[in-house]
């Protein structure tokens with residue numbers, strides 16, 4: 001089967017995308033529209049309108065057969081194309097087959113313990129991921145999924161992916177439904193169901209929440225840790241909000257203070273969950 005996926009970025013070796021040294025693969029396209037997204041250009045796929053092409057100062061963009069093609073070797077990473085894109089997207093992506101990606105991963109084998117797929121929202125490419133993870137496993141490497149949890153992992157069509165993946169790192173943006181919709185544009189119902197389901201089958205590698213001043217941080221941390229209390233060996237990463245890369249209209253968001261964070265850490269620990277302060 002020759003599936004392809006649009007890839008925004010590959011970091012050959014990353015120490016921040018799961019345990020150990022991992023190749024991190026960022027897929028283009030997301031089903032959330034988070035106000036504090038650090039890479040908002042990864043949300044929508046390029047519609048090949050061609051607007052950005054003439055703005056590139058070094059001729060790294062061309063329209064070929066109706067598609068905006070990016071020449072990575074010429075690109076100087078000025079990001080002008082991203083700034084001028086009227087669609088909020090980027091032409092700086094590549095289409096990969098699973099075998100193309102495997103070639104990239106195999107270059108790193110001596111140095112990595114596995115891969116992490118992220119985004120955008122990588123689970124939108126669930127069939128591609130299942131095939132990729134199966135091949136990665138045959139090399140003795142592990143595969144982790146960094147996900148917003150919007151697609152139900154209990155759904156039969158996701159079964160192959162859940163079996164092929166070694167673990168999932170799940171964002172819990174807010175346990176308050178109204179706040180979650182305001183933050184992401186989507187309900188948190190399936191996200192919460194996925195957290196419990198993954199914990200129950202031993203595949204919840206990590207949950208994470210970005211902590212923002214004025215948000216219902218305590219409600220989120222209290223409710224999710226109480227819900228996950230029955231499951232052993234879980235890790236909760238509490239992340240102080242940082243404004244890097246966010247859209248201009250959301251630059252005013254601030255992180256919570258350290259005192260409030262310490263109180264949240266105590267709640268996590270009281271519910272028997274390991275906390276990572278980021």
Ligand code: SF4
Pocket residue numbers: 055056057058059060061070074075076077078079080081082092
């Ligand atoms: S980031 Fe690269 S492709 Fe985009 S405008 Fe700058 S040089 Fe051109």
Ligand code: SF4
Pocket residue numbers: 045046047048049050051052053068081084085086087088089090091
């Ligand atoms: S990146 Fe944006 S401006 Fe460039 S071709 Fe795609 S949709 Fe058009």
